[in-house]
Amino acid sequence: MVIAGSGLANVGPLTVVFGTTATTFTIDSDTQITAIVPPGTGTVNVTVAALLDGTSNPMPYTYDAPAQGLIYVSDGIDTVYSIPAAGGTATPVVTGLSQPMGIARVENTLYIAEFAANRVVSVPTTGGAVTPLVPPNGGQESRVAASGLSGPTDVKVSGRRLYIADSGNLSVVSAPISGGNPTLVAGGLRGAFGVAV
Numbered sequence: 001m002v003i004a005g006s007g008l009a010n011v012g013p014l015t016v017v018f019g020t021t022a023t024t025f026t027i028d029s030d031t032q033i034t035a036i037v038p039p040g041t042g043t044v045n046v047t048v049a050a051l052l053d054g055t056s057n058p059m060p061y062t063y064d065a066p067a068q069g070l071i072y073v074s075d076g077i078d079t080v081y082s083i084p085a086a087g088g089t090a091t092p093v094v095t096g097l098s099q100p101m102g103i104a105r106v107e108n109t110l111y112i113a114e115f116a117a118n119r120v121v122s123v124p125t126t127g128g129a130v131t132p133l134v135p136p137n138g139g140q141e142s143r144v145a146a147s148g149l150s151g152p153t154d155v156k157v158s159g160r161r162l163y164i165a166d167s168g169n170l171s172v173v174s175a176p177i178s179g180g181n182p183t184l185v186a187g188g189l190r191g192a193f194g195v196a197v
Helices: none
Strands: 002-004 014-018 021-023 025-029 032-035 043-050 059-062 070-074 080-084 091-094 100-106 109-114 119-124 131-134 152-158 161-166 171-176 183-186
Touching: 014 025, 014 032, 070 100, 091 109, 109 152, 109 161, 119 152, 131 161, 131 171
Parallel strands: 100 152
Antiparallel strands: 002 032, 014 021, 014 043, 025 032, 043 059, 070 080, 080 091, 100 109, 109 119, 119 131, 152 161, 161 171, 171 183
């Protein structure tokens, strides 16, 4: 979530709180913060507090209720589906993928490891355009120890980073949540099929 204001940089320690839950954020500029929305439901007040300068006026944030009640599953062939958590009919969210394996969800975005395409992509939870993230630049190979991703099987998100199980390279790599070149977290593994953070 992007929070706009003024005087956000160089004011000492800041805290961003959704209701009563503090969250991770980055200060983009003196007028903008990007915050990770913590899990929740309903409508909560969001505040930004500076140690010495007080607390902002509360801003309401309403969680996307339909998305909170859905789970997402891949068929491992070319489609990711949403299914009501209470049970029901599977609805395609995105098709035309290349062996989608691992899925992570943050707010209203899905991050999907495409095994056969050797990349990680993002797509809105309601469907829409697929955005290649790793490798970056619309599919040009990024480099991890002289090679790009090779058979990514899982992806998870922590803070502003993606963590990817890269089975073909027997490694775990990390990349910015917005996309970019991956960096090696651990290599020389006997296998790399799942990752949890």
